[in-house]
Structure formats: structure tokens, C-alpha cells
Amino acid sequence: MSDTFFSGAPHWTWFIILYFFVGGIAGGACFLAAVLDWFGGPEDRPVVRTGYNVAAVGAILSGALLTIDLGQPLRFWHMLFQSANFPAIMFKGWSPISFGAWAILVFGFFSVLSALGGMAEEGRLQNPALRAVGGAVRGGSGLAKVVGGVAGLLGVFIAGYTGVLLSVTNRPIWADSPWLGALFVASGASTGAAALILLGLRRGASEQSLARVSAFDTKALVVELLVLAIFIGSLGSVNRVWLSFWGLVLLVGVVWLGILAPLRLHLQRRPVASAAKLVLLGGFLLRLATIFASEGVDRYRVAAGM
């Protein structure tokens, strides 16, 4: 019996699940965008810009979701500054939620810059101030690459730290395996790629770009499946928690619909959009199942067999 069964559920539900999902996509998409920004060709620019946009919107959305989830939303800044000692910085390197808060802020900053740079590249900025900022980091410029690269690295972090955050608790499932962060990184990569595929189609991305992203997605899905298997294996006896509705979601929703089905579609070279949609669904269900399966454990009763 794991000692994690005696802890309390933090009521991290819909806002947090959405955040984990959105953050994962944003982070994954940003990372891929940065890679393509650095190493891709001109035909990849639409995908790069889409990625930065997804990242920027995702970062802002993430911040908003996290804030409204707070019991006291107006005190969101307490995570960044010492409330009694403003403007002294509030930062705990060993607390994922603390460095995560900073990471989102910085990620947001860089991804918005990159997105503005992308918009400037497209000439879509009207506001003079924004145009000035965007112009400084115009897409394709050296500075933009640096900014985008930073955003991309932070993106990986954003996608993965949420899993680490869950592991750095005492809750069933989450704290019972060190693989959740890795799993979320993989899922962030696959869903980020899927988001790029879906949005890229509409934003005039080249077929080559999409094919490459799609190929990457296939690999990411394989990695994800592998990590998921390791994760489940590492849970050991805690796995009996999956003997619930959420276990079914994990098996059917995540493994079957979210990983195996899109893999099959990819391998059959069927339309990438449907595979991407399934990947997104699977990514969402992965968060849903891992969060709710743990949230639903009624403390010690399950553990004590009562």
C-alpha cells in the first residue's frame, strides 16, 4: 500500500486540467516552432509563426486559467513577489509550482514577443507600439531566433513541469511515479505537433512542413506510448486506482483513441487532420484521467480497504 493514499485531494479540476492541456500544447508547439525557426526552411515560416501564436495565446490562457483557479485570484502576484515585502522576489527553486509560476511568466513574455515578431513578419501589426516591439524581433531575424529559442526551451519546460508538479506531492498516482513529467513532455510534444498540424492547415503551411511535423508527431506518439507504459509499470500496486471510470478513459481514450488510432492513421498516411484531432483528444484525456483518478481517491479509505 502506498503512503500516498493518506493525503488530501487538492481539488485541481477543470481549470487545472485545461491549463495542463493548453500549457502542454503551447509548450510543445513553441518548441517545435523554435526548432523549425532555427533549423527549418522558409517554407516552414507559417508553421513557425503558428507555433509562436499558439504559444502566446496558450501562455496567456494558462495564466488566466491558473489565476481564476486560485481561491483568492487577486492574490495571484503573491506567487511572484513577497506580499509583505514587495517587490522582493518570491521564488523557491525546489517548488515546481513556484518556479512554474515564474516559468509561465517568462514563457509568456518570450512567446508573445515571438508571436509579435511573427505578426510583424506578416505585416499584421497596426498598433504603433506593438509594431515597434514586433519590429525589433521581426520573424526570421537573429534576435527573433534567440527570443524564439528561449521561448521554445521554456516551452519544453512548461509542457513537462506540470507533470513534475504533480509528482512533487503526496497524492496517489502522481507521487507514486517519477515518470509523469516525462509523460507530459511527450504528450506536450505530440499535442503541440497536432495543434500545429491542425492550425497550420488553415494558416497556409506547406505540405512539406506539415509532413515533417506529422512525422515527428508519429515519433512523439511512440515515445509517449513508451513512457506511458513505463509510467504505468512504475505505479505497481497503485494501479488498482485505475479500476475505475478513469482507467477506462486512460485505456480507451488515451491509449486507443489518442495514441494507437492516430499512429495507425499516420502509418496509413491517412489525412493528417483526423489523426491530429485524435492526438489532441488523447492529450486532453490523459490529463483528465491522471488528475481525476487521483482526485477521486477518497483518502485513506481505499488504502485501508474500508
Next chain:
Amino acid sequence: MAEAMGFFTDTTVCIGCKACEVACKEWNQLPAENGGIRELSGDSYDNTRRLDGIHWRHVRFIEQFKGPYDGRWLMMSDVCKHCVQAGCLEVCPTGAIIRTEFDTVVIQSDVCNGCRACIAACPFGVIDINPVSGTAQKCTLCYDRLKVGLEPACSKACPTDSIQFGTITELRTRAEKRADQLKAQGVKAALYGADSDGPLGGLNSFYLLVDEPEVYGLPRKPQLPTRNLAKSAGFSVLSAGVLGVLALVGLRKRRMDQVGGSGGSN
């Protein structure tokens, strides 16, 4: 810093009167759940069910019977353990959770923003949101009373001295004596959390139990949440590395192919 203060709860003399619960609620002005209108839990005489933001004391009732009248009924007043190494304090991103001069762990309600990281971090399930304040709350070991030299409300109210308040040094001596007395009577008595070399550096609210910790809803070996940090981060980096390589190699290789194939038309 003053001497470390805390509770020693001798569960063998707990009579389950719940005076601690009521005294706590009265002193700390905690609301009743749903204004006091509730349903019977059906779990022995325990209608409190858990520690949370409005229940800072919780008396557990454990019926262990083999047949009619044949068994025992264990009771235990549970509370925040004021761990020497506190998981809640460790993860709290706002600095709301502090260690006081009495070596107790207190959540400052005006700093906490209700992120709930501490709830998941606590290995004992002590903390939860108080719906009135919207912030995480738990036992403060009556910090306000300690400040003016009073003992906490619960131990003051406990009629049988099941809950004892004092300096940790003195309480540990007392607890060991009591455990030895019980052992001499053939009772399987054990102290939980009284060892500063034990889990979490010892608990400043520790217990005398006569059954396994799990029976009382206590983890056998409570741990800090950050025990997972390095590993989890490492595997994440590993995963990110693999994916990064895949991305770099995959995306870059195509480009090289393309360059080779089309002669660099860009």
C-alpha cells in the same frame, strides 16, 4: 526562537468526546459544515470524516470487532503534525506557510492565495480550503494563544489529557514513559512521529498508537513531496532530450534532404 512546542496525543485515553473539535472551532471561529445540517456518515461515531479547512481537529473512530461485543473501539484525535520537515511549507509558492518561533507550521491566511499545492503536498491530508476565506487552512497550534502564553484550545479542553501540550523534549520523555508502561502491561504500543531521526525529522504533533499507523489513517512512512523532484525532473529532461533529438534530427534531416534534392532553390 522559543523551545519547540507541540502535542503528544495518547490515543489510549481518548474517549472520543470531540471536545477538542468543538474547542478548536470555537476558538478559531471555524464554521460548521453546511451550517450544521448534515447527513449521518454511517462510519461509527465519526461524522467529521476528515481534517480540512474548517475541521482542524478530527476524532477518528475505529471499530475492530470479531463478533458482537468482541473487540475494541479505537479513538484518536487527529490534527496537523507540525512536521519538522513540512511538505506544505516546502512547496508553498507564496511564502504563506511559515515556521514559527515555536517550531510550528502556520499558514498565514492573508498571504495564501489558494493555489492548493500544500493540500496535495501534505502526506497526512491535513490541509484544505476554508470556503469562507478561500485560502488553505489548518491547525495553527493556536499560534495566537501561544503568543500570550496560553495552551492550545483543544488540549485545554481535552478532559482526559489524551491531547497533551508542551515542549517537544518533555512530551517525548512523557510519551516514552507511557509507552513503556503500556508495553509492560502487554499492550502493543508504539510512538508515531516521536523520533527526530524518523520520517520528516519527527512530528511536533506525535501519537501513541496501539495498532499499525494505517489503521489510524496515518502513512507508515510519510515523505516530503520533493523526494520526487530530482527523479521526475531528470526523466522529464530525458524525455525532452529524446524528443528534442527526434525533432532536431527529424526536422533537420528533411531539410538536408531537401537541400540536397532541390539544389537550394530558396
Next chain:
Amino acid sequence: MGSNMAECHPVAFRWPMKAKLNGAKLIHVDPRFTRTSAVADLHVPIRAGSDIAFLGGLINYVINSKRWNSDPFFKEFAVNYTNAATIITDDFKDTEDLEGVFSGLVKFSEPPFWPYNGLEGRYDNATWQYKRTPKPAARVEITVTTAATGSTTKDLIAKRAGPPFDDLVRSLKPGPAEKDPTLENPHCVFQILKRHFARYTPEMVEQVCGSPKEKFIKVAEMLLENSGRDRTSAFAYAVAWTQHTYGVQMISCCALLQLLLGNIGRPGAGVMALRGHAAIQGSTDVPTLYHSIHGYLNAPSALRPHETLRDYMAAETNPTSYYGNLPKFLVSYLKSMYGAAATAENDFGYDWHPKILGDHSHIASFAAMADGKVKGMCCVGQNPATSLNGGATRQALRQLDWLVVKDNWLTETATHWYLAPEVKSGEVKIADIKTEIFFFPSTQIAEYDGSFTNTQRMLQWHSFAAKAPGDCRTDSWFYHNLAKRLKKAYAGSKLPRDQGWNNVSWDFDPDAGEEALYPGEISARKVLREINGYQTADPKQHLKGFAELKDDGSTTCASWIYCGCYPAWDQNLTARREPDPPGVPGAHLKWGWAWPANRRVMYNRASADLKGNPWSERKRWIWWDPTFVNPPDPKTGKAVPRGKWVGYDVPDFGATKAPDAQPKPDGIGLDALSGTQPFIMRADGKGWLFVPAGLVDGPLPTHYEPHESPVQNPLYKQQTSPVHKVWAPGKPYNKLAVVGDPKFPYVISTYRLTEHYLAGAMSRWLPWLAELQPELFIELGKDLAKEKGIRNLDWVVVSSPRGHIRAKALVTDRIGVMHIAGKRIHHVGMPWHWGWMGLSTGDVVNDLTAWVGDPNVSIHEGKAFVCNVEKA
């Protein structure tokens, strides 16, 4: 036994737990495995209502045990300090002779003017008396100077002798009782009780009580082992020993056992009555009861020879115990009642004092109410709509013209007219209820000054902590102002019956300079001063103790037993809070004040042996110090011989009466007792194993079945107590189950929980308490649950002949099946705190209970009756 102390007296339970830490063993004998059982060393299940069989079994086991017969302590104690050696009249017939009843049983006919005594039979106790040698006729030898010397009681009454009333008291002295210190005489108390309890074998205990034989024997052995010179055992009981048709006999049986074990009058011994919280003890000391006046004197009664003051004294005075001073208590009480109007000429206003007509107890009054014989009722701090056969009680309430409810909340009693189950179901129409109900909001205990008397007879003064909100007023405010208005209403009336009101002394308004807590509030200190008493000529001269009381009207004292609690105008001893330091035995004489005379252990002369030495060093409490130099008598100035009772406590004995002192031949009061008779309130100075007078239902405890029982009495042909009470017999609202009624096969007991208080007015409205036990439940065993297909938390219907209610099932092994008289019987239990008002609501469990009760004290049988349980 008879108590769930940890749950119902959790604060006092601190001390048993401390004792346990010091090595004491706790035994809990109870139908349920409760929170008390949880911390006891041994729990023994027992069927509710069978405690006399259990205790009788212990008595039988003890007196036949090797230890009791080999350690001389036990016989020494029994022969000298109890009436074991006393010989009973030859005419006495025991239950052994009469198949379960005693000699003297006669039929009772209800008097037409008050047919609510609930009795079918009663005992004439003439044959239960001590065998006595004739009175010594040598009265002429005695130097007495009053004219009454040699007169009979009748003459003295006719001559209106006294005050002083000493001759009247002296004339009541009977001849000495015959004794056999060898305890061999077949008519001596010891032999009678030995025969009486011979059938209470361990096997029989198992049959009757359902208690496993091995566990019973373990209890007996533990008690024996822990009693004697060096050790003492104590019993604690509460309402689970009183709420029976033979509750007084249960307690009596325990006292008998404790006397045999030498466990009375000694530290760590005794029979501890765990009375209700706050001031239940106070309410019997300074009674709100119908049958007694202050200090446990019987209320003047129209049914007894109480015609005049002297008749009352003759009937009620026990000449050879401390009660020989009754005339002093009574006259001082009457002076308190009627003040200056009470004079020797008008017998201190005795004729103005109301007299009772019969049983005016709670149920009797409600039975009369149901018959339309009661016009109005002041219901103060009580919630009868949820008590004792609730359906019948509410039917009675509906017959009232007016009803005053004074409480903290609108209780069930205040709202029964529109929310009672029979009204909601349409069975009773609101329009048909003519009662006018007045509600007075009440203060809570922390909102006024006053004293509590706790279960150790200790008065503790308390000051208000906060002012009550709004128009909330105290109960004393209510009665004070009602009395003032009544006095005004009767003023000028010349009718003889109104003279009591016209002459009653009523001066409780605060004196000038003392601020009233609320407008029109009394001075609580003034009330306690009146209770303590003072010199009539100068009310500022307080009495220092009841030894100062006089029978000539020169002292005024409302309650003699409280005399001394306020020994000077500005000295309120009840407000003391000085505990003994650690490491001493801890009589805590400077904490509050305990009646009588601040004694903490009553009859503590028994803590020393015949010579006045402690029975053992370990159990030292008070002892005779023969070298003590006494000051000269302050009144006479004469020298007093050396020697005094000293120790940790205030001696409950003549302070300078030597152990070898002999009774004075014509002495009354304590002068009639020797230096070795510790039980100074008893006529023979001894603890009564056999009770010749005072109990109406038998001189020895005898096991009877509860009125409603699933089995025939396994011990006797007589099923129930032959003199127990059944009020409103045959009425549709008080239907009763027959023995072994198959419609109601289960034994049920009702009880309380730590989390709630009585009928709930102080707990069910309070969110913090309501959430702790939020709903009514029934505790039932797993076997019964299986038989009936009931799962934990299922709704069930519980029914008795009086009604049916719904509750949630709490299925547990803490209660269950028992094997009684060859039958397998399920025992269930329900807490009774609920009603339809408040935050935590539930059905009224007392809708199941019956109007049957104890003949001595008229309490109902709520602890043992029968019911049925079905899945809802």
C-alpha cells in the same frame, strides 16, 4: 454500571482515566460497547434492566467467597457498621417464601381526588421492622426539666408542646433492636440476605443478564481482590440505574454490595451517582420536586399524618440519628418561608404551607393533564413534547388552556401545536387545539450569576460571562416577577387559602448599591444567603453551620444542608477556587463548598476502624487523635476532654466524640448513637443492608423484569415489581406490550450521546454540535441487520405499542444478540435527543417509551422496553 460515564460525563471521566493511569482497573457493564467500554479494562454485556440479577449475583458470590470469609476485615465492617447482625421480626416473609414478593403486599385503590398514583399494589412494611425489646420504662431516672417528661407523643401533640421540641422527639424513641453479632440467627439480616441471594448464581446471572459467566466471575474476582483494608472499589451509575420500574432497588443493591465489601465511607469507595450536569443535584437539594422541601424533608402531605406542625414532626422525625434535629431544620425553613409572620403561636405558619395530595410527579401530572385536570403549565428549561411517551405527552399538552414555554429556542414543546407528527399527518387539527402558548426567551448559563451544585454535592459559584441578547431573561427573573405579581394579586384577600401567599416572605430584589444584571433581576447572592440562613434578629449575622439551627424561630435557614456555605455576610465559600497542592490525597476542602458541612466523603467515620485508627495506611482518610487538646466549650466554658477526629476531610461525625463513647440513655439525635456508629443519618447509625423503612418496594433488592420484557422472569414467579407504577393504565395513549409479545421481540434501551444534550435545546440548534451527530440513528447488531436485510445507513422503522418512528441504521458489533432464558434476543439502542426543531432534526424516540415507572421516585422506564425494527 448503569452509566456511560465517558460519553455522558466526559469531564468527570477525567478522574477515572487518571486513576487508570495510576493502575486502577475500569470495568464497564453495559448493554452496549460504548466509548466508556472502549477505554475500560473489561466490558461485560448485560441486558438492559437486569442489573439487580448481576449485582445480586455479585453479592452471592462475595459472601460465599474464600476471601470474604477469610479476611476478618469484611465481617468486622459488616457486623459493626451495617445492620447485618440486626434481627428482623419473625413475621417477615422474604421473596423466597412468597414466590417473589415480600410480606405486607396489599392492594392499592386510587383515591378519587387524585387518581394518578399509578399503583395497583403497595407494601405495608410493618413486618419488615427490627425486632425490638420494649422501651425502657425508666423515664423517671432521666433528668429532664420540661413538664412533658413521661408524656406520650400523642399527649405532647395534644398539648402543643414546644418549642423546644426535644421532648416530642424523645417520645418517639423506640426500644433497642435485637442483634446477633455472630450473624448466625436465622432472622438476622445477614442470614436473610444470604438466603435471599442464594439463587443468584453465576449460571443464573448468565441466563438473566446474558452476561457470559466467565466475564461475570472475572468482575466478582476483580472486586473482591480490590476491596478490603488496603484497597477500595467504587461504583458509578447514572440514569441507566434509575429509569426502571425498580431503579431505586438497583442502587440499593449496589449499596448493599458495597457495604458488604467495606466500600462505603472510605476514600476511593462508595456508590457514585452521576447526576445530570449543572444543577440537577441542586434541584433536589433545594428542590424543584413535588415530594420534598428543602434539605430532603418530605413535603407535607394530605395523605400522611401531617395535620399540624407537631404531627408532621412526629411522623417525620427520626429521633436517634442526626435527623433528630428535624424540628430545628423545619422551623428555620418555615421562618425563611414566612419571615416575621411565622411565630411560635401560629406554628411558624405551618398551616399556610401547601400539602401534596399524592403523586404529582412529571408523568402523574401529564396523566392528569390528559384528563383535562390541569389548566396551565409553566415549562421552563424542559422540552416535554419530546419526552416520556411523546404522543401521550403531546395529547396532554393539547388539553391545556395555557402553556408558558421559557427556553433558548422555540422548542418542540413551543411548536407542537403546528409541527408535531400527529398534527402534520392531519390526525390532529390545529383548529381543535385551544391552548394558548406564551414563549419567553431564556438566558443561557453563562449569562447570569449563581451557583451550581455538582454530583459530588459541591456548590460552585459562577459569575456571568456575557450579557444575554435582547429580552432574554433568567428563570429566576421569571419566577421572581411572577411571585411578586401573585403576591400583589392575593393582597387583601381574606380567604384562608390565600394567606400563604400573603405571608410568604419574598425579598430578593438587589439591595441598594447592588446592580441588577437585567431589569427586574434578582440578586443571586441574596438567594444563597437566604438558603444559608442567619440569625432571625439580625440577617447580617449568618449561620456558620446547621449546628447553630434552633427550633424556636430564632434562626432562619431555607435549606439546612446548605447551612454554612455562606458563613458570613461577605464570605461566599462556594466561590473558593483553591485546589490542594499535588502529592496530597486531595480532599480539596478549599475548592467550592460541599454539603453537609463541607464534607467530601459522607459517613467517613467508616474510614477508620472501631478504635478510630485508619483501616490501613493506604486508605487513611479521617482518624481519632486521642492526644488532641480541645479548647474549652465556647458556650459553657467547660473543659473538653482530649481527643478529636482529624484527617484530610471534615469528619462526618461528632468532632470530639470518642470511638468508645456510649449512647446517652435518653439522648436524641447524635447523643443516641455510640462512637462506632458511622451512619449518623440512619436511626441505628448503621449502613442498611436490609431496609426496614424508606423504600416502598421491598427491604431487599429483587430481580424483576421490566414492565415490557421478552421473557418470563427466570428467577421468580412474580414477573414485575408488584408495586411499580403504571399511569393512565388501559388508556389508548399508553398501550403496553405483554410479556414475550411476538410483535415486539427486541429489547431496546434509550440513551444519550456526548455530542447532544438532553432534548437538544442546548445542542441541536448549535451548528458545531449539530454537525457532530447530525441525524437520529438506531444501533443494531450485525445479526439482526442480516436477518432483516438492513444495511448500514438504511432507513428503518422502529415501533413499540405507543408509536413508530424512523431512524437510520447504524449496524455495529458494539451491540447485538444475547442469550436470555434460553432465547436468542436482539438488543438494540437509540439515542433520544431528537425532535423536529433545530438544525439537526429527527423523530422523537420517546414516542416509543411508556408511562410506567418506579414506585419510590416515579421515574419512567426508559432504559428497558421492547420494540420491533423493520426496514423502511
